[in-house]
Amino acid sequence: MNLRKFFLIAFKDLRLIFRDPAGLVFMLLAPFALTLGMGALTGRFSGSTQLGISQIPVAIVNQDSGELGQALEDVFTSKELSELIAAQILVDPAEARALVDQDKLAAAIVVPDGFSASIFTPESGGDVVAVEFYENPTRPTSTGIARSILESFLKQVEVGRVSGTLIIKQLLASGAIQAQQAAALGAEVGWEVVGSNSDSASILITSNTVEGSGAKFDILAYLAPGMAMLFLMYTVTFGGASLLVESRAGTLARMLISPTNPGFVLGGKGFGIFLTAAAQLIILIGGTSLLFRLSWGDGLAVALLILAAAFGASGWGILMASVLKTPGQVAVTGSAIALLFGILGGSFFDMSLLPEWVRTVGKISPNSWAIEGFRILSMGGRLSAIQPHITALIIMGALLYALGTILLSRRGLVRK
Amino acid sequence: MSAVLEVHNLVKKYGGKSAVDDISFDIQEGEIFSLLGPNGAGKTTTISILSTLFAPTEGDASIFGFSVTKNPMEVKRLIGVVPQEIALYDDMTALENLNFWGEMYGLSGSALKTRVKELLEQIGLADRAKERIKTYSGGMKRRVNIAVGLLNKPRLLFMDEPTVGIDPQSRRAILDSVKSLNDAGMTILYTTHYMEEAQELSDRVGIIDHGKLIALGTQSELTAQVGEMDTLILHLGENEDPEHLAQGLKTLSGVLQADPSDHSVALVTPSAEELLAQVVSRANELGIKIHSVDIREPNLEAVFLHLTGRALRD
């Protein structure tokens, strides 16, 4: 009986927020519009690859004496990519890795000797030599972009290796070859991507076309999680405020004097905030995939990340409601927090551009974890790759809900 | 008759201040009992404690034998509450509100549907049930607010100032519905700061002021307290000093009590008419202008005035 009322209260809140025009604008319209606007500004629709981030520092160590090593080098240093990638050519792999470790580079790509040979002469029976992708874990987005370029290259090489051009086309058309597969494989083997032959011109970033593989870099897929998380914080603020609004309007008191366990009343309100937050993310993510044909990546992983992100964020809503006194205070504080988290958590610009300490502080925001998680997924990463993100968000939510509940029950849900 | 509600020495303190100060009374089955008192008297606080919203600082009350502090869940199931504030969701329709609150009171399925339909007809809003509450007039909102309190067919209903801020017509309708609910067997605890409402509705009245129950009884018992006294209210101009006039009038024979308040002085006297001429001439001597004069026969207002020295509403 009580459980039923728990859901009743939560779904009532969900229903109410969808009836509030201001709420809808903030929840759905604004993030859509901003994503689109920023997408237009940064060129998804004009076809250029100018990005919110640029000049990703990458080192190429080419020890291969064949054509493929050179082709890879050419891709990364090409004029087309010059705004996105700042590639430097190094000789010593150890030096390159050290620069990554010192956070001077986003990634180092090492093409070992014999790479071309292993691909051009498969008859010889030897294993394909692997290209090493040494990544900087503190810059997931930048490394993700570099990685997806490398992957496109390697994929072409691989496809060219196993078949003639005609067959490649057939395979692509039938969907048998998908970039996610290669990328996901890469994720599992720690990005030591096995690769193999091709011409470099066709593997330049083609992200500005919607068609094609999900592993390609898409500016909207890059921006959308940031905007979604920014406005998610407004939604949970709204949710937190609704608790205080109900407290003032007397509807909370009315629930409490009905034959309902007070814990279920509070729980229902808390679940309502979560539900609203999850609904917002689902609509934004579903909407952008349909409208802009944006690929968010592995469905199950995206779904789990949505729930975790909604949970982590709504914890902040509950906490605000438990600490602050009036809906107005919650609205003001929540907006400030949403902006702050947006900045610290990478909603506006890439975290890797921020100083180390800011990145560390930014970890308290659900934004940082969720945005990184969504970007990893949209670039083809699998569930296993975002486990830390999901875990962090769930812990965040659990702690905040617990704290909020304790504070609220201490203070009392209504004026006593 | 048996008591359905017994209140024992209820106290509610905020900081050092008592909002409810040692109140005791009981309500008999089938009765309409009014708590009459001015703003801030402690009516809502009392109702909140009785409806188990929060615990008293001291004391207890039992409802149908269940303690409000020890068995709140049993109490909640048996009572209906109409809060002073309109506690509804503005962005939901009347129908949706009633459905929601009905489920909160454990109704579901066809029982809920039937009850909601019944109530919508009873409050005369069946044809507008699918409009949002925010489009309703104050009086319509009040009616829905009352209907929610009736969803679980309570045997004991608390109504906290259910007529505040509405037009006379709606007020009339609500007072009539209170009576017909009572005729159908419902026991009602009604709070108000309108003397007329208490007078019209109640079997017994408790007068509450500053958290204290200062009088309790049937209306005739209460008016007997003021005896056959009249109340004479002298309204003064803006710049006049009521304090000064009250002092001046106290010495007149026939004045039992003279209480100054904002721009008026209230006199208690065995005969207002006999006193009037003397009052006017004394005021002249003091150089104070009297604007107008009210004479009140014994009523609950006079009782309140007699007991507190203040008028009920100001």
Ligand SMILES: Nc1ncnc2c1ncn2[C@@H]1O[C@H](COP(=O)(O)OP(=O)(O)OP(=O)(O)O)[C@@H](O)[C@H]1O
């Ligand atoms: N939460 C609270 N904290 C402090 N004081 C309070 C609180 N709630 C009520 N009071 C005080 O207790 C007193 C009684 O308030 P209450 O609301 O019970 O009066 P009331 O008779 O219902 O008045 P009204 O006719 O205005 O509704 C008032 O002085 C009020 O200011």
Ligand SMILES: [Mg+2]
């Ligand atoms: Mg009140």
